[in-house]
Amino acid sequence: MGVTLRRFRPTASDPWDQVKAAHLLNRAGFGGTPEEVARLAALPVEAAVEELLNFESVPESFPAPDFTELHGMEDELRRLRRDRAPEAALRSMVQRINRANIVKFQELRRSWVRRMIETRRPLQEKLVLFWHGHLVSGLPETRVAEHMAMQLELFRRMAAGNFKELILAVSRDPAMLSYLDNNTNRKGKPNENYARELLELFTMGVGHYTEQDVREAARAFTGWTFVGNEFVFRRDQHDDGVKTFLGRTGNWDGTDIIDIIFEHPATARFLPRKLWAFFAYPSPEESVVEALAAEFRRQRWEIKPVLRMIFLSEAFFSPQAIRSRIKSPAELVVGAVRLTGATVPDEALVRAMDLMGQRLLYPPNVGGWPQGRRWINTATVLVRYNLGGLLLYGTMPGMPRRRAAPGPVDHLLDADRIRTAGDVVDQLVARFLQSPLDGRRRWALLRAFGTNREDTPWRPDGVASRAQLRSAAHLIMSMPEFQLH
Amino acid sequence: MIRGMTRREFIKKGMTLVAVGWTAPSFLTRTALAVNNPWDLAQVVSRPGVPDDRILVVVQMGGGNDGLNTVVPFGDDAYYRARPTLAVPQKDVLRITDDLGLHPGLAPLKELYDRGAMAIVQGVGYPNPSRSHFRSMEIWHTADPEGRIVRYGWIGRYFDSNCPVCERPTVGVNIGPAMPLALQAESGVGVSLENPEAFQWVAGFDGIGAKEELELFRLLNAPAPNEPGTIDFLRHTAMNAYLSSEQVRGAVGAYKGGIEYPNTPFAASLRLIAQMIAGRLATKVYYAHLTGFDTHSAQRGVHENLLEQLAGGVAAFYRDLEAQGNAERVLVLAFSEFGRRVAENGSRGTDHGTAAPMFLFGKGLKGGLYGRQPSLTDLADGDLKHAIDFRSVYATVLDRWLGADPQKILGHNFERVGFL
Numbered sequence: 065m066g067v068t069l070r071r072f073r074p075t076a077s078d079p080w081d082q083v084k085a086a087h088l089l090n091r092a093g094f095g096g097t098p099e100e101v102a103r104l105a106a107l108p109v110e111a112a113v114e115e116l117l118n119f120e121s122v123p124e125s126f127p128a129p130d131f132t133e134l135h136g137m138e139d140e141l142r143r144l145r146r147d148r149a150p151e152a153a154l155r156s157m158v159q160r161i162n163r164a165n166i167v168k169f170q171e172l173r174r175s176w177v178r179r180m181i182e183t184r185r186p187l188q189e190k191l192v193l194f195w196h197g198h199l200v201s202g203l204p205e206t207r208v209a210e211h212m213a214m215q216l217e218l219f220r221r222m223a224a225g226n227f228k229e230l231i232l233a234v235s236r237d238p239a240m241l242s243y244l245d246n247n248t249n250r251k252g253k254p255n256e257n258y259a260r261e262l263l264e265l266f267t268m269g270v271g272h273y274t275e276q277d278v279r280e281a282a283r284a285f286t287g288w289t290f291v292g293n294e295f296v297f298r299r300d301q302h303d304d305g306v307k308t309f310l311g312r313t314g315n316w317d318g319t320d321i322i323d324i325i326f327e328h329p330a331t332a333r334f335l336p337r338k339l340w341a342f343f344a345y346p347s348p349e350e351s352v353v354e355a356l357a358a359e360f361r362r363q364r365w366e367i368k369p370v371l372r373m374i375f376l377s378e379a380f381f382s383p384q385a386i387r388s389r390i391k392s393p394a395e396l397v398v399g400a401v402r403l404t405g406a407t408v409p410d411e412a413l414v415r416a417m418d419l420m421g422q423r424l425l426y427p428p429n430v431g432g433w434p435q436g437r438r439w440i441n442t443a444t445v446l447v448r449y450n451l452g453g454l455l456l457y458g459t460m461p462g463m464p465r466r467r468a469a470p471g472p473v474d475h476l477l478d479a480d481r482i483r484t485a486g487d488v489v490d491q492l493v494a495r496f497l498q499s500p501l502d503g504r505r506r507w508a509l510l511r512a513f514g515t516n517r518e519d520t521p522w523r524p525d526g527v528a529s530r531a532q533l534r535s536a537a538h539l540i541m542s543m544p545e546f547q548l549h
Numbered sequence: 550m551i552r553g554m555t556r557r558e559f560i561k562k563g564m565t566l567v568a569v570g571w572t573a574p575s576f577l578t579r580t581a582l583a584v585n586n587p588w589d590l591a592q593v594v595s596r597p598g599v600p601d602d603r604i605l606v607v608v609q610m611g612g613g614n615d616g617l618n619t620v621v622p623f624g625d626d627a628y629y630r631a632r633p634t635l636a637v638p639q640k641d642v643l644r645i646t647d648d649l650g651l652h653p654g655l656a657p658l659k660e661l662y663d664r665g666a667m668a669i670v671q672g673v674g675y676p677n678p679s680r681s682h683f684r685s686m687e688i689w690h691t692a693d694p695e696g697r698i699v700r701y702g703w704i705g706r707y708f709d710s711n712c713p714v715c716e717r718p719t720v721g722v723n724i725g726p727a728m729p730l731a732l733q734a735e736s737g738v739g740v741s742l743e744n745p746e747a748f749q750w751v752a753g754f755d756g757i758g759a760k761e762e763l764e765l766f767r768l769l770n771a772p773a774p775n776e777p778g779t780i781d782f783l784r785h786t787a788m789n790a791y792l793s794s795e796q797v798r799g800a801v802g803a804y805k806g807g808i809e810y811p812n813t814p815f816a817a818s819l820r821l822i823a824q825m826i827a828g829r830l831a832t833k834v835y836y837a838h839l840t841g842f843d844t845h846s847a848q849r850g851v852h853e854n855l856l857e858q859l860a861g862g863v864a865a866f867y868r869d870l871e872a873q874g875n876a877e878r879v880l881v882l883a884f885s886e887f888g889r890r891v892a893e894n895g896s897r898g899t900d901h902g903t904a905a906p907m908f909l910f911g912k913g914l915k916g917g918l919y920g921r922q923p924s925l926t927d928l929a930d931g932d933l934k935h936a937i938d939f940r941s942v943y944a945t946v947l948d949r950w951l952g953a954d955p956q957k958i959l960g961h962n963f964e965r966v967g968f969l
Contacts, residue, residue, distance in 0.1 A: 204841075245846040245896055253895010257845040260901070264681055275680065275930060390779065419747055421726040429611070429840075431683050434727065437782060441728040441741035442718070442748075442790035445783065449750050457754050462747025470755065508768045512757055535756025542750065543769050544783035 069355040070378040072109065078381075080109045086498040087386045090549040091343045092116045092375060093186025095399035098478075098495050113375045117224065117368060119185035126179050129172060131210045137161050168209035173424050174410040176216065177417070180398040187371075191223035192216060193394055194342055197432035199234045199266055201243035202425045210293060211239040212425055224368040227335055227360075228326050231267060235318055236288065236295035244430065247289040249282060251303040256282035261430050263325070272330040273310060280307040285318040326365065332357040336370055343374050344385045346436055352379060387499055387548050390439050393420035395549065396448060400541060403495060406455035406471055412463060416454055419447040419462050440547070452541030456534050473533045479524055485510055486518030489536070496540045498549075505543070512536035599952030601713040603913075606822060606835045606866075606881045607704070609729065610859070612843030613682065614885035615852055616905030616933075619655070620669055620922075624648020627925035631892040635848055635899070645669075649922060654856035657864035658908075665916035666867065667908065668968035670942055672923040674904035674935025678887060682843070682901075685886040690730035692940050692959050703943055704834050705734030706958045707951065714831040718789035719796060722825065723836040724818040732836055737785045740793045745801045745821070749794045767791070800828025808869040811861035815839040819866040827873050833951065842885055846896035859883070863910055876912040880950050880969075883908040884939070890932060891925055904935035907942055913950075914968050938963060945969050 074080040085105035089096035093116065096104065104112045141157045176192075183189045196202075196219065206212055215237055222230045234240050235258070241247045244258040259281035263273050287302030288295070307316045310324050325331055336356035340348040356370055363369040374380055391399065397417050401408070417424065421444050422433055433439075450460040456473070459465050477491050489509045493501050501509075510516060512535045523529070540546055618635060622628045623642045642650030643659045651659050661667040675694040679685045688694045692703040701709065708715045721732040721739035728741045742748045750766065752759035770791070772784040804827035810816040818837040825832060839859055844852050863881060870876040888905025904923050923933040941963040944955035949969035956962045 245898070248846045248896030248898075250895045255845050255894050255896040255898065256900050257843075260680075264683075270679075270681055270684060278680075388777075388779065390783075419744070428727070429682065429843075437779070438727060440783060440786050441723070442739075442786055442793060443742040443744075444726070445786045446750050446790050446794065447747055449787070450747075453751060453753065460747075461749050461751055462744050504773075505769055508765045511761070511765055514757065531755040532757065535753050535762055538753040538756070539762065539765055539769060542766055544780050544787065547783055548779060 069352060069373055071376055072378045072381045074109060081105060082494075083386065083499055084109070084381050085112065087381065087549075088112060088116070088375065089186070090395075090399070090498075091380075091385075091389075092371075093190055094180055094395060095402055095549065097403060098491075101498070110376065113372065116187045116375070117372055119188045119224075122184050124184050126175070126182075129168070129175065129209075129213050131168070131213075134161065134164050134168065134210065137164060162207065165207055165209045169203060169212065169425055170411075170414075172209060172213055172216070173414045176424060177394070177398065177413050178410050180394065181401050188220060188223050192219045193392075194339075195219040195223070195230075196424070197427070198338065199230075199240065200427045200430050200432045201237075201239040202427045204426075205243045205245075206239045207242070208238070211237075211242065214293060215239040224371060226365050227367055228322065228365040230367075231262075231325075232319065232322055234266075235262070235285070235322065236290075238290040238293060238295070241288065241290050241295075246285055249286050249288065250301040251283075251286045254279065254282040254286055254303070258282070259285055259321075262321075265431060267325050267334060268328060268330045269334050272328060277309055280309045280316075281321050283307050284309065284316045284321045288318055332361045335367075336360050339367075339370060340374060341435065343371070344377075344380050345388055348379075352377075387545075389549060390436055390547055391549050392433065392435065392439060393417040393422035393444075393448075394424065396420070396547070397451065399549070400451055400455055404455050404471075404537070405475060408455060408458065412454060415463055416447065416451055416460065420444045445547075448547060449542040452538040455541070456538055470531075470534055473530050473537065474524065476533065476537060477524075482522060484518060485513045485515050485520045485522045488513060488522050488533070489518075492533075492536055492540055496537070497543075497545050501545065505545075509536055509539065512539055596952040599949070600878075601952075602878055603950055603952075604826060604833060604835065604875075604879045605704075605946060605950060606819075606837065606879060607731065608859070608863070608881060608883040609836065609838050609840075610842050610855075610883060610885040611686075611838060611840035612885070613685075613887045613889055613901055614842040614855075614905060615844060615848065615899050616885075616888035616902075617891065617925075618848075618852060619652055619856060620671065620906045621650050621652060622648060622922055622925065623650055625925055627891075631925065633893070634897050635893045646918065649918070652853070652856050654853045655860045657860040658910075661864065661867060661910060662916060666912055666914070667910050667916050668914050669918050670907045670909070670937060670966055670968070671918065671920035672904045672933065672936030673884075673907045673920065673939050673942060674887075674933070675938055675940070676935075678903040678932070678935070680887065680901040680903075682886060687730060689884060689886055689939060692943055700733075701735055702729065702731035702733045703958060704731045704836075705739070707834075707947060707953050708732075708734040708738055709736055710953055710958060712833060712951065712953055714833060717831045718793045719830050719832050721834045721836070722797075722822070722830070722832050724821055725836070725838045729836055732834065737782075738789065740789060740797065742797065745798050748790070748797055750791065796830060797825065800825045800830040803828045804873075806869055806872065808865055808872055810865040810869075811858070813858045813862060815858050816862035816865060819862045820869070823866055823869040823873070826870070826875055826879065844889070844898050845894065845900060846898040848893075848898040867910060871912075878913075879911055880913060880946065881908075881910040882942070882946060883910075888933065891928060892931065903929070903932040905933075907939065909942075909968055917968070919966050919968055937966065941966055 082101050082105045086101045137160060144154055144157055180189050201215055218233055218237060244261055245255045246258040249255040256278050260278045264270055283303045284307055287298040289298055290296055304315055309316055309321055312324055333353050337353050340352060356373060359373050360370050394417060397413050454460040457470050482488055489506055513532050618637055621637045621642050623639045629636045637652055641653045643653060644650040658667055690702045691699040693699040708720055714720050718738050719740050723729055723732055723741040726743060732739045752762035770784050770787045801824045804824045810820045822835045841855055870879050884907050885905055888902045889899035890902040894900050921936040923936055940959050944959055944963040945965045947953045947955040947958055
């Protein structure tokens with residue numbers, strides 16, 4: 065005990081400035097425009113962090129997805145069943161419902177990306193993305209779109225709340241119950257899928273429990289299922305015999321299992337380690353993990369104090385963290401749309417993320433998406449580099465061609481403060497990369513404005529200068545530096 | 550004729566890249582020398598007797614394939630006792646011996662088996678098996694069950710071993726959204742793609758013009774010394790992608806073929822691989838994925854469908870290779886991270902288990918059954934005991950198919966299996 069994470073104290077040589085404010089917005093949200101960064105940088109660092117953390121106080125409303133049509137189809141199916149309709153009629157109704165769910169899933173994917181772009185509570189939406197990759201559910205196992213929408217709402221509601229309560233809630237969540245088969249986990253016929261991943265991936269990590277613990281935990285979760293959209297505990301399917309889990313013997317049910325999990329020291333370290341890796345940098349030092357774990361225990365599994373400790377730490381604002389992390393496809397796409405103000409159909413944005421290897425609501429497996437360098441391979445790097453083309457010219461390889469007129473770019477610059485080509489490059493680099501660029505690469509960007517020299521006079525003169533600006537922005541978005549934040 | 554870039558094209562495209570890169574990585578310059586004939590690299594030859602133009606195709610059956618319902622021990626009562634709802638009825642099994650047979654969904658593979666073009670290695674596993682998908686997959690990818698710190702994959706280490714065309718970015722080609730650990734090499738070679746159309750970078754439509762923009766793109770992505778690790782990694786990956794893009798799309802576009810494939814994503818991956826093989830892409834190892842084998846509940850229809858996808862895809866691929874005249878050059882190896890428990894669970898599914906069969910296909914192998922069917926009654930913790938270490942299969946493939954030294958790559962000398 066007694067381990068602390070050193071607090072960030074701005075000094076003259078290590079100030080709270082635009083680079084750090086941009087870093088905070090990148091990690092605790094989806095990045096900021098130069099105006100948003102400047103506003104945050106003008107606040108004291110503590111106030112900036114609190115503003116992001118206390119997102120509940122920011123009013124926000126997005127329309128809830130509408131499932132009326134699907135409900136109507138389900139009523140119709142029930143009616144057919146009651147009337148003992150022919151098998152063929154039932155089958156075709158089930159197929160219609162399945163198709164409607166797939167369509168709805170697509171709609172959910174689009175509206176979620178739109179919400180990430182427009183939200184005034186960036187940290188909340190960032191946490192929803194984190195939970196989607198940590199407490200994983202999705203297609204094809206979770207087939208009911210409404211269950212998926214409910215799970216996203218659960219993550220939104222409990223985003224920075226109490227982790228133990230979240231684990232209990234997600235253990236009773238229809239999307240999760242179907243994704244990991246607990247809806248078929250019955251007395252005498254246990255299905256250990258949920259119990260195993262609860263221990264391995266959600267709360268403790270491998271190495272802290274035995275195969276026997278997995279089996280006993282599975283018994284404790286028997287009878288936890290759902291009907292319609294509601295969690296149901298089926299007493300007659302619950303194994304109420306004695307179980308021994310992590311050395312404790314008793315007539316445990318799922319809630320007891322979760323209690324015992326949270327008494328184990330590994331649990332206090334597991335989530336903080338993953339939060340740090342997601343928000344700061346991978347493989348944190350053991351002292352960092354210990355400090356976060358101590359706070360997590362002290363705050364009885366409240367997540368917000370752990371996040372506060374992360375965002376206010378010296379290590380979070382160190383060179384090891386700043387601009388060191390590869391953006392996930394969601395972070396890259398949402399961030400780039402916010403930086404460019406591009407108006408591209410949400411469908412294309414979702415498709416771009418798919419091609420980059422992050423199919424939202426369709427996770428690769430229960431482990432979620434691997435982070436860091438695992439995002440990058442020869443295919444995804446090219447798709448990422450083509451994103452600029454999509455945002456500036458309306459198309460990219462691998463998508464249907466819909467060449468619209470090139471989008472507006474004047475708003476990317478503050479024209480009043482520009483005299484030379486060097487000034488233009490400065491402003492673009494500040495917007496897109498948020499830290500200075502070396503001379504050789506600056507030179508390449510100057511070339512986009514048809515010059516070799518920083519001091520070549522530059523003034524916006526309509527079509528030609530806008531085209532140059534697009535070229536330069538396109539090139540910046542095709543650079544390795546833009547892949548990091 | 551060898552496809553790919555001609556020397557003149559390369560000098561036009563590639564050498565400008567080397568020129569603007571100031572300090573081009575050595576693989577670019579070495580590649581420049583060898584570009585005319587990817588299969589004729591005088592400086593690197595494998596052992597005498599092992600042709601250099603051999604290809605390995607790895608099929609990853611992700612999720613843990615139920616081995617007992619794939620190669621069915623229909624002569625064993627214990628099987629039917631353990632699987633009251635899931636057992637494949639005796640009458641449906643495609644018999645290969647008096648007590649073993651294939652799942653009926655594998656009919657197209659049974660045909661290959663009967664022609665001697667399929668080997669089944671039974672009871673494959675490793676000591677102290679992990680039932681975690683992630684840990685077990687990592688073990689299969691690194692060939693390192695002891696968990697020493699191995700950062701690269703078993704195939705990646707083969708790429709690092711001075712093998713033919715191993716300096717080409719395209720030496721390993723994965724069809725899928727993420728590069729598998731198995732293919733990751735210290736040298737950073739290897740290409741991953743899903744959609745050949747999307748596998749290119751395009752310049753903007755106005756501004757300074759496409760030609761000039763492409764030139765600046767190369768400059769901005771040229772690897773340089775003293776860059777931070779992640780930036781350097783991105784630059785190298787981008788360069789590999791840029792150099793391979795035209796070759797891959799060229800190879801794919803060149804072959805039309807007349808073989809019909811099933812309409813599944815897995816078969817589409819294999820067709821893409823067949824196109825690249827026909828287009829003579831300089832590749833030693835291709836990697837394809839079929840996932841969904843984690844059948845904890847309602848296994849019957851799902852598993853049958855997956856086996857049909859496997860069989861339909863592999864059989865079409867084999868026909869295609871025969872039509873191309875490449876069947877002798879290609880060996881397919883199919884694996885899964887573990888098998889499933891002997892007894893079915895209460896959800897008409899199966900939970901994570903241990904040993905399972907591996908499959909090999911090709912005209913160049915000795916077909917038949919290898920290894921030993923594990924006992925269904927002498928179990929460890931309710932699970933099968935493995936008979937053969939998976940690294941024996943890897944060692945056999947490395948040694949007798951790829952002509953590499955398995956001891957160097959796997960760290961030990963594993964017994965060979967007789968399929969090669």
